[in-house]
Amino acid sequence: MYKFTPESDADWWEVEALFDLCFAPGRNALSSYRLRDGVAPLKDLSLVARDPQGIAGGAIRYWPVRIAPEHGQSLRALLLGPVAVHPPTHQGEGLGRMLIRESLALAQAKGWDRVMLVGDAPYYGRFGFTRLDTIEMPPPTNQSGFSASLSPPAPGRD
Numbered sequence: 001m002y003k004f005t006p007e008s009d010a011d012w013w014e015v016e017a018l019f020d021l022c023f024a025p026g027r028n029a030l031s032s033y034r035l036r037d038g039v040a041p042l043k044d045l046s047l048v049a050r051d052p053q054g055i056a057g058g059a060i061r062y063w064p065v066r067i068a069p070e071h072g073q074s075l076r077a078l079l080l081g082p083v084a085v086h087p088p089t090h091q092g093e094g095l096g097r098m099l100i101r102e103s104l105a106l107a108q109a110k111g112w113d114r115v116m117l118v119g120d121a122p123y124y125g126r127f128g129f130t131r132l133d134t135i136e137m138p139p140p141t142n143q144s145g146f147s148a149s150l151s152p153p154a155p156g157r158d
């Protein structure tokens with residue numbers, strides 16, 4: 001059983017260490033991080049999952065972003081991620097799915113109507129995200145590995 005709590009200031013470095021462990025070195029150089037520069041994550045949606053020993057087994061963060069359309073009003077959306085689950089102790093137990101579903105349900109309840117992410121389409125497709133090729137990300141996006149999705153934050157379907 002995991003306990004999900006909104007990420008507090010006291011959780012920050014433990015969650016950073018988890019992300020450092022789960023992602024390749026230099027994760028902060030990715031284009032999605034340029035959208036986070038100088039902006040605080042949304043505390044009410046960013047969650048930490050702790051196991052019965054109180055150790056953070058997984059975490060997810062969200063940032064607010066604006067998407068500028070060619071015509072019309074800019075769109076206020078959420079940037080989902082990073083999301084990570086501790087390897088090898090907790091991966092593959094459904095914790096990533098629970099973190100994403102729980103936080104998307106919270107986002108929906110709070111009135112957010114779009115969620116964007118950069119990630120693996122096969123994984124995020126499970127939650128109703130679809131690939132969009134029309135979003136232009138800041139450099140240094142590697143277009144071959146780029147997958148952005150916009151979706152209503154429905155809690156998912158699988």
Ligand SMILES: CC(C)(COP(=O)(O)OP(=O)(O)OC[C@H]1O[C@@H](n2cnc3c(N)ncnc32)[C@H](O)[C@@H]1OP(=O)(O)O)[C@@H](O)C(=O)NCCC(=O)NCCS
Pocket residue numbers: 022023081082083084085086090091092093094095096097098118119120122123
């Ligand atoms: C991606 C991640 C958060 C998933 O968490 P998890 O708790 O292990 O995942 P779940 O138990 O909810 O789901 C496991 C399923 O997702 C699949 N899966 C996991 N990562 C995947 C990926 N990158 N692409 C496609 N499928 C993936 C697994 O194969 C498994 O499939 P199955 O249900 O058919 O057996 C975790 O693997 C992780 O921390 N990875 C490293 C960091 C990362 O890549 N984060 C996401 C990018 S922002």
